[in-house]
Amino acid sequence: MEKKIFELSDLEAKKLGEFFKERREKLGYSTNYIEIHTGINKADLSRIENGKKKKINPIYLKQLSKILKLDQIEVLNKVGYIDNEYMPGGALFEEKYNFKLQKNDILELEKLQNDITLYFKDKKIDLDSKKKLLEAMTEVFYEIKAEEKK
Template sequence: MTTNFGEFLKDKRNSKGYTINQLSLYTGISAAQLSRIENGKRKAPKVENLRKLSDALDVPFGIFMDAAGYSQDDKINEYKQAYERLTDKDELDIAKRMEKIRKDLEEGTGEDGLNFMGEPMSEDAKESLLEALEYAERQATRINKKYAPNKHKKKQ
């Protein structure tokens, strides 16, 4: 069992067979910063960097949170608020894509209407389908925001 976060990180990195430079490449965290963390010259990284390390090293996020000494409930909520919030532009883009999907569904129905498993879909079923598609669109937008390189992210 490791006694500090730097040792924990180094153990996880070594168990994956990664060099510091490889981990830096996979996470976008500088090799110098990773080295300082591993050598105890820096405290545990911010929550967003813990997520990157967790993903790169294929270790559950909660384990990284515990090792870094964070209270999971507080920091997970902070992480969600920072990275799962959709901007006004995101909302507008989603609305435009959903309108296009709605139009495509209506135009593509033909004589028989929109079918599911060979049966015509009711208006309620169509609305349910659109709600599910909107949910999927929102999730995809959130996920793409999380993994976009920092240099392409705009300040909110």
């Protein structure tokens, strides 16, 4: 079955929902709090967090990113609104190292980027420093993968 544009697979929707729910709970926010401060009703939030909503309104993603203190670009990338080539690294690194990452490599890189992003979300680090750190980490990742391919 062909994937529909801007529609998450069951697995992608489940992972994204878990990601949002874990972050919301980590921050100590209730679903009522999210509804009051974003305008996203609890029923929609529940469907998102439980992986039942496959097409998510970009405005919801923007609001959730803000309230959950997440990078909007990364969230929009997770759901396919922004292609990987426009993310830190992307096509620039593919061109530099003359190869494309395999799907499992991309997933591994995304997990590393997400882990480092979550780590620094609660720390005092400016956005420019965070971007530089992500780019350096991505470059090291590509170097390792390029070496493995030899």
